[in-house]
Amino acid sequence: MVVQTPNGFTLDNSGRRVVVDPVTRIEGHMRCEVNLDENNVIRNAVSTGTMWRGLEVILKGRDPRDAWAFTERICGVCTGTHALTSVRAVEDALGITIPENANSIRNLMQLALEIHDHVVHFYHLHALDWVNPINALKADPKATSELQQAVSPSHPLSSPGYFRDVQNRLKKFVESGQLGLFKNGYWTNPAYKLPPEADLMAVTHYLEALDLQKEIVKIHTIFGGKNPHPNWLVGGVPCPINVDGTGAVGAINMERLNLVKSIIDMTMEFNRNVYIPDVKAIGSFYKSWLYGGGLSSRACLAYGDIPERANDFSAENLHLPRGAIINGKLDEVHDVDLRDPEQVREYVDHSWYEYDQPGVSLHPWEGETRPRYELGPNAKGTKTNIIELDEGGKYSWIKAPRWKGHAMEVGPLARYIVGYAKGHERIREQVDGFLSDLDLPFEAIFSTLGRTAARALESLYCCELQLHFYDKLVTNIRNGDTTTANVEKWDPSTWPKEAKGVGQTEAPRGALGHWIVIKDGKIENYQCVVPTTWNGSPRDPAGNIGAFEASLMNTPVERAEEPVEILRTIHSFDPCLACSTH
Amino acid sequence: MTDTVRDQQSSCVSIYVYEVPVRIWHWTNALAITVLAVTGYFIGSPPPSMGTGEAYDQFIFGYIRFTHFAAGYILAVAWIGRIYWAFVGNHHARELFYLPVWDRRWWQDLFTVVRWYLFLERQPKAFVGHNPLARLAMFFFFTLGVTFMIFTGFALYSEGAGQGSWQDALFGWVIPLFGQSQDVHTLHHLGMWWIIIFVIIHVYVAIREDIMSRTTIVSTMISGERTFKDGNPD
């Protein structure tokens, strides 16, 4: 059957159905089904969130000041971003303002998460879609060293001996016959295009990044006591500042600040010398593989984040841009209002939930989460053994959020497209620079590669912002302000009987909102609309497909039984299924 | 041992009910519980922070907790002594530990006492030992209550004493039984109120009975003698 979706895709489910379940190297549980035509080109795509925990149900009746800890456990990968969104939602509802220092510290933490998540995603979740570690065994260490010096002259780890050691280690590993994580990979698939030297360089950086990522998060440890899942506080941050008084050792003091600074510097170096050059180097071999654009050229959404001054969420005050682009019109960026009942709404017609009536959507303040698991009439298999899903019925634990009725892509690429369209200087400079280095036209950004590149560029930009907020924090302390929390409305007896609020962040994977309704000091309703809810969205009653599904459309596949192209494009979103369904 | 009827001449009959160890235990126990309740309350809700000096200069919370533990040990040891006395003491010494639920007479008496407290009986019945209602209350509120407090108290204590300590060996299992440490804290804390409620009623009734009933009460726990004001120990 061939159908035309309102958002501009032609779906044809007549060809061979290929199922990928589990989709691996993502957070959580996901399934993907596609139909291939006779030329192995994807003509229909179905993406399914295959887990649900019910956090929105669990949050009801609890103390709003505790909500950050519950929502933080929505995800341990983007750990912290839900907590930040949650404290913002509660503060918004209760009219609590936070001190400037708390804003700077929160930004430092949020940026650390952004960078950490991007680095780990690229090297440990995404790289194996582009990089063939087995092929790296064929590399000449000397040539690899030259390649390294060419792409990144200032990276110190570049000697032939260094690469030989890594290669030897890899060789022994492979020869041991215990392939571990590399077992059953698609290593003979021609979809892999790197020369052995680039493969070896990338595998080496896989290991370097593994060592480095544990350093980046120490910023969370300093301010929040641990990572994953640092601690947050409604009204500010829990860590007091004491730079020269008695007992300063238990607070943020000079030693702690120096540690923060050294981590920022180290992270910046890695992003400049390794991450960005790697993406460019790998990208240069995949320049002709510009599939996977999906919704990015048509509908992008960003809420914006990283407020310069505390308590001001107007678009001008945000370093990461806010705006919505629809119908592919880059010259018209709409403002986004999360309180507007007409903007963000969720459908559940194709999701395993039910509302009182079919075909309706709800704004999150009125949102409902009532599970209802059932397969569509044309599904194959049984309730507990799904062979093929029926996308005509309910088929995912992910709800279908829409912005003014549009399915939207969110995430680093969406942010960069919105930022570019709005004339964000640093973003323009980065995007233009990257494209010209690879000698690609602007349209190339609307692709799987573009998504991966935007993430890398954003990671570096976040390092720069970290430096800015570090300076800001130090300056503020120098000026005598050491306040980190506002406790005026800590006590629930100071709260109104009823209140509503919304919190927003730009999570690593995109626009994140939490909507809270507080009644008698307790949570009356709590709804999260999460980046991967947007990207992984199933169809809506009008038939619009979501970003994952759209991105797979019309991609040719080398070998139907080895889904590396599907993985590559799906991974470029950095899916987080625990987040998407929560 | 049987009750000793000491004085038969007067209309006022005295019977030796509470032997010395029971009386010593009673007042030790009352004191320990008072101390435990006060210190226990502060363990849950510490007084405002005191002093700004070096931490080693003061040990206020440490002393509060130490006092609690010391009183806890006294309570527990006294309770063991009291249990011992149930075996060797007079038959009143055993009343605290079981209820003669198989005894029709006991049930009848119980209802009579309940009626008396509901102002439905004109004359209270006099009892040599505890009246059945008192006995019921003491068994549920006190015997079970104090045992619970000792078990949960030592379980909490074992957390500090450490795995492998005798407290842990004897009482450590209590913690997973109730969930986790925080649950045991909460239940131990509730137990305090359980016992406080007993004490309120107990002291009220003791004084009231002393005034209104046919027997001495308060002084019994001091002298050990139960005096029947109308000379009729029945």
Add this chain to the structure above:
Amino acid sequence: MQTETFYDVMRRQGITRRSFMKFCSLTAAALGLGPAFVPKIAHAMQTKPRTPVIWVHGLECTCCSESFIRSAHPLAKDVVLSMISLDYDDTLMAAAGHQAEAAFEDTIEKYKGNYILAVEGNPPLNEDGMFCIVGGKPFVDQLRRAAEHAKAIISWGACASYGCVQAARPNPTRATPVHKVITDKPIIKVPGCPPIAEVMTGVITYMLTFDRLPELDRQGRPKMFYSQRIHDKCYRRPHFDAGQFVESWDDENARKGYCLYKMGCKGPTTYNACSTIRWNDGVSFPIQSGHGCIGCSEDGFWDNGSFYDRLTNIKQFGIEANADEVGLAAAGVVGAGVAVHAAVSALKRAQMKRQGAVPEKISEEA
């Protein structure tokens, strides 16, 4: 099949015998073992092939995996490349779909009885298990299949050990900890939300090094890391004993690093190694960064009242009040009852006295 030992790999990486021995003594120290154990560790690492590990994921947030890769000693890369053979882990493995399922089956078939099963997250049992689906089937099936032939099971984190956040009231999916589903295998619980990275790698290396399961406490947690409370080794403990508390966020006392007891710190009721091993290579831990412990390694910590109350609400009775509120209310009712009863008694007595029916007092006889 040629199997490579940990030592081989280190040597081929250009690591000298000396630094290998140093590594062994660091490992010994990290495990809290004396120098006598160093040769034993070295021997184990020189002779053993890598132990296969199957790492499955149920309902969870993946923070346990994230924590694991933060391990500083040993480094996560050394664990994965040289100490174990991570043959199945949906979060990190290259293969997907059928190839991933094949890797799972192969490992079970090939290493029956010899692999370690690591479980992150837990199976939901409602909706026939379809709140968590892997390969079109309920996760609980995958868990049972992997457990059947496992040598031992590690329950990572609060999810696998106790249920964690998805099992918090009302637990809509009936998320169930591993030991309630798998009852015939040794299970090592490594609780925490997440557990500390070095605790995770410490548990694994202990098992590889000594070829036995760590000694467990009553609740199935390794004693070496879970036998004491945060509070027992908290560096703010002197302030606790001194009665010096943070009274409100960011007050003078907070800046001096006083005890967080009054801010709801659950350190006194939480068994974990945070106050000693600390987090992320010893950088800090929750209390050091100014927030109380929320008790994240304890059973059911989500339903034990607010993280900011010392006296928490009493869930057992579904009461929205703490022990003092409940107790005071009950004592109040009883006290009022007593007062009324006393008043009525006094009235009755006066009445009866007028009627001359009061038993005479002793004084009247004397």
